[in-house]
Amino acid sequence: MQQRSEETRANILDAAVRQFALSGYAAASVDQICSDAGVSKGAFYHHFPSKQALFLALLEGWLKTIDKGLESMRQPTVPQTFVQMTGLLPAVFAAADSQLPVMLEFWLQASRDETVWESAISPYRHYHQVFTKLVEDGIAEGSLKPVDAKAAARVLVSMVIGLIFQGVFDPQSADWPEVAETSMKMLMNGMAKKPA
Amino acid sequence: MQQRSEETRANILDAAVRQFALSGYAAASVDQICSDAGVSKGAFYHHFPSKQALFLALLEGWLKTIDKGLESMRQPTVPQTFVQMTGLLPAVFAAADSQLPVMLEFWLQASRDETVWESAISPYRHYHQVFTKLVEDGIAEGSLKPVDAKAAARVLVSMVIGLIFQGVFDPQSADWPEVAETSMKMLMNGMAKKPA
Numbered sequence: 001m002q003q004r005s006e007e008t009r010a011n012i013l014d015a016a017v018r019q020f021a022l023s024g025y026a027a028a029s030v031d032q033i034c035s036d037a038g039v040s041k042g043a044f045y046h047h048f049p050s051k052q053a054l055f056l057a058l059l060e061g062w063l064k065t066i067d068k069g070l071e072s073m074r075q076p077t078v079p080q081t082f083v084q085m086t087g088l089l090p091a092v093f094a095a096a097d098s099q100l101p102v103m104l105e106f107w108l109q110a111s112r113d114e115t116v117w118e119s120a121i122s123p124y125r126h127y128h129q130v131f132t133k134l135v136e137d138g139i140a141e142g143s144l145k146p147v148d149a150k151a152a153a154r155v156l157v158s159m160v161i162g163l164i165f166q167g168v169f170d171p172q173s174a175d176w177p178e179v180a181e182t183s184m185k186m187l188m189n190g191m192a193k194k195p196a
Numbered sequence: 197m198q199q200r201s202e203e204t205r206a207n208i209l210d211a212a213v214r215q216f217a218l219s220g221y222a223a224a225s226v227d228q229i230c231s232d233a234g235v236s237k238g239a240f241y242h243h244f245p246s247k248q249a250l251f252l253a254l255l256e257g258w259l260k261t262i263d264k265g266l267e268s269m270r271q272p273t274v275p276q277t278f279v280q281m282t283g284l285l286p287a288v289f290a291a292a293d294s295q296l297p298v299m300l301e302f303w304l305q306a307s308r309d310e311t312v313w314e315s316a317i318s319p320y321r322h323y324h325q326v327f328t329k330l331v332e333d334g335i336a337e338g339s340l341k342p343v344d345a346k347a348a349a350r351v352l353v354s355m356v357i358g359l360i361f362q363g364v365f366d367p368q369s370a371d372w373p374e375v376a377e378t379s380m381k382m383l384m385n386g387m388a389k390k391p392a
Contacts, residue, residue, distance in 0.1 A: 101307045107365075108300040121366040147382070154362075154370065155379040161361050162354030169303075170317040174350065183351040186343070190386015 009047045011037040013061065016054050021098060025055065025105035055106060056119050062095065063123055070130065078138030079188040082156070086180040089160075093167045093176060100168055124157060131156045135191075144191050152191060159183060205243045207233040209257065212250050217294060221251065221301035251302055252315050258291065259319055266326065274334030275384040278352070282376040285356075289363045289372060296364055320353060327352045331387075340387050348387060355379060 015037035019028040030051055034044050048054040069088045075081045096103070110120040131153035138144035144152075163183065167176035211233035215224040226247055230240050244250040265284045271277045292299070306316040327349035334340035340348075359379065363372035 101304060104300055104304040104307060108297060108304065111297045111300060121369075124362055124366060125369060148378070151375070151378045152382065154375050155355060155382055158356075158358030158362065158379060159351060159354045160358065162357035165357050165361065166320055166350075166354065170320060173317075173321060179347065179350050182344070182347045183354060186348065186351055187383070187386065190383065 005047075008037075008039055008043055012039060012044060012047060012054070013058060016058060017099075020055075020102045025051075025102045025109070052109075052116060055102075056116075059106075059119070059123070063126070066092065067130075077143040078134055078141060079143055079192040081134065082188055083181060083184050086177070086184045089163065089167065089180045090177045092164060093171070096164060096168045097171070124161070127160070128153050128157050138191075143193060145193055147191055155187065159187065201243075204233075204235055204239055208235060208240060208243060208250070209254060212254060213295075216251075216298045221247075221298045221305070248305075248312060251298075252312075255302075255315070255319070259322070262288065263326075273339040274330055274337065275339055275388040277330065278384055279377060279380050282373070282380045285359065285363065285376045286373045288360060289367070292360060292364045293367070320357070323356070324349050324353050334387075339389060341389055343387055351383065355383065 012033065015033045016028070019033050019036055022028070023032070028051070030041065030044060033051075033054075034041050037044075048057065066088065069091075070085060073081055073084045073088070075084050106116075107120060110116040128150075132149050135144060135147065135149040135152045135156075139146050139149065163176065163180050166174075167180075208229065211229045212224070215229050215232055218224070219228070224247070226237065226240060229247075229250075230237050233240075244253065262284065265287075266281060269277055269280045269284070271280050302312075303316060306312040324346075328345050331340060331343065331345040331348045331352075335342050335345065359372065359376050362370075363376075
């Protein structure tokens, strides 16, 4: 039963990705998603109280994938780890590109709803914490100068958001994965005791 | 005549800002905007062929204001100029905040229309050029290390986009104008021959 329930949940999430990409977030209906997933509405609402809850579950799933990717990137030093992490960006660009209209619709809804808003911004706060911890590790291991870790993490998060934004909105005007690596090296050279 | 025509244009633009903020981009009608501005539809279409053209004119106006602000920021050295420029961000945060839902709707439309897309991304290309030129000036005057100016400008544009994004989406979690100044100093310390 447990396994079948998890399969049903996964089928609904897969169908949602397809339907959102096809019709957009506002226009996609729970009926369509159920029909595509081959599940009853009862089964749907057992897993997700609303279309919004479904979207937040999708978002959470994407972030977990990125977190796992980040964890597998640890290198001998923190500056090397940060540079290595930019290797994840091509996958993020590709995923964000196919989901861009849906993300924009979601943010639009979020800008009108306090609760959705909290969920929409939580990833940025999460990555700020992850990066702060990593900068602190770098200072402790002696690879980074004794910078203000929280402030440095804000610079890093800002740069990554800006890179993703440009890579998705304006893919043609630069080789963004390369730009990301160069940018990170430049930033690390300013923060590291020795060049990364 | 010339003066009256410019007044009419300005009235339409002011009314558009109000109507977009009130109803959103998709729901705001040319009728409403004309009525608010006190102009005929004939006068409207004389100035703007479409609601889209009107929005692009608004966007262009905002960018011109920022450009003028940037020009007035020149300091004795380029690193000081970049740090000074972060002083413009509080005004950008405030303007972006009130126009955020409209901007999101515009990007959503842009993501489905090639021509709008080109207009939507042109500001980022423009600021990349402005920042590249400024970094080149800094290298020429000897205040910046001989970095790759285009790459350095991409880091700067990315960081600024990321800061605006976070300052608008998550105003509560940090003192963003201060974060912006600290971030810029940190970046400049990595690029400057002497700390900014």
